[in-house]
Amino acid sequence: xxxxxxxxxxxxxxxxxxxxxxxxxxxxxxxxxxxxxxxxxxxxxxxxxxxxxxxxxxxxxxxxxxxxxxxxxxxxxxxxxxxxxxxxxxxxxxxxxxxxxxxxxxxxxxxxxxxxxxxxxxxxxxxxxxxxxxxxxxxx
Amino acid sequence: xxxxxxxxxxxxxxxxxxxxxxxxxxxxxxxxxxxxxxxxxxxxxxxxxxxxxxxxxxxxxxxxxxxxxxxxxxxxxxxxxxxxxxxxxxxxxxxxxxxxxxxxxxxxxxxxxxxxxxxxxxxxxxxxxxxxx
Numbered sequence: 001x002x003x004x005x006x007x008x009x010x011x012x013x014x015x016x017x018x019x020x021x022x023x024x025x026x027x028x029x030x031x032x033x034x035x036x037x038x039x040x041x042x043x044x045x046x047x048x049x050x051x052x053x054x055x056x057x058x059x060x061x062x063x064x065x066x067x068x069x070x071x072x073x074x075x076x077x078x079x080x081x082x083x084x085x086x087x088x089x090x091x092x093x094x095x096x097x098x099x100x101x102x103x104x105x106x107x108x109x110x111x112x113x114x115x116x117x118x119x120x121x122x123x124x125x126x127x128x129x130x131x132x133x134x135x136x137x138x139x140x
Numbered sequence: 141x142x143x144x145x146x147x148x149x150x151x152x153x154x155x156x157x158x159x160x161x162x163x164x165x166x167x168x169x170x171x172x173x174x175x176x177x178x179x180x181x182x183x184x185x186x187x188x189x190x191x192x193x194x195x196x197x198x199x200x201x202x203x204x205x206x207x208x209x210x211x212x213x214x215x216x217x218x219x220x221x222x223x224x225x226x227x228x229x230x231x232x233x234x235x236x237x238x239x240x241x242x243x244x245x246x247x248x249x250x251x252x253x254x255x256x257x258x259x260x261x262x263x264x265x266x267x268x269x270x271x272x273x
Contacts, residue, residue, distance in 0.1 A: 117148075
């Protein structure tokens with residue numbers, strides 16, 4: 001999945017659900033290219049067709065994006081950082097997914113926290129337990 | 141026993157195990173060597189950290205310490221406990237993880253590691269209720 005596009009989609013959704021993440025700076029973050037082998041749904045141009053249960057499929061994707069938005073918001077707030085990239089390996093092929101994140105000041109945070117990935121896991125443990133799609137968070 | 145390390149170890153292990161188990165499906169759309177490298181980097185990294193955190197879960201002395209020296213400390217302890225299988229798997233994963241995080245351009249051997257065999261090796265160690273030396 002091309003997550004520079006996903007983050008743009010998240011910003012659109014966030015503008016409806018979470019004003020804190022929808023500011024202009026989020027759009028301006030320079031994103032590095034990461035694995036392109038997952039499919040991508042472009043919600044900005046997606047037609048709201050009534051055929052083939054597309055509305056239902058869209059709801060599922062919307063919930064997933066909202067879950068991602070929620071997690072990213074928690075991370076940015078707790079670590080006073082910006083998410084510069086996200087990635088979900090093998091999305092669509094696994095029972096439960098892992099959300100990989102890359103943080104703007106990641107190297108500084110690794111020095112500040114003895115085990116940043118463990119701290120991140122504990123921070124989002126309850127959120128992940130309630131998630132319909134994710135069972136893990138990790139750092140790229 | 142430290143539950144937070146154990147929980148994270150279980151998560152990493154489950155994730156890596158499923159990635160390997162569904163390798164054929166998950167890699168259906170992988171077209172390039174670059175993406176195969178990426179796929180392996182995730183698996184090696186997460187399997188290593190699964191074993192790393194599983195070990196820390198049962199070693200209160202090490203888990204209470206801070207700093208990156210824990211990697212070397214675990215290696216020394218595992219090597220000294222004469223558990224050959226544990227030592228072999230840990231060292232293998234340690235080397236693969238170092239490749240995955242730092243030396244992906246240097247050692248093509250990591251690309252020929254059998255992932256199903258790795259799954260079996262890790263499972264035979266990590267399934268133990270306690271891997272403390």
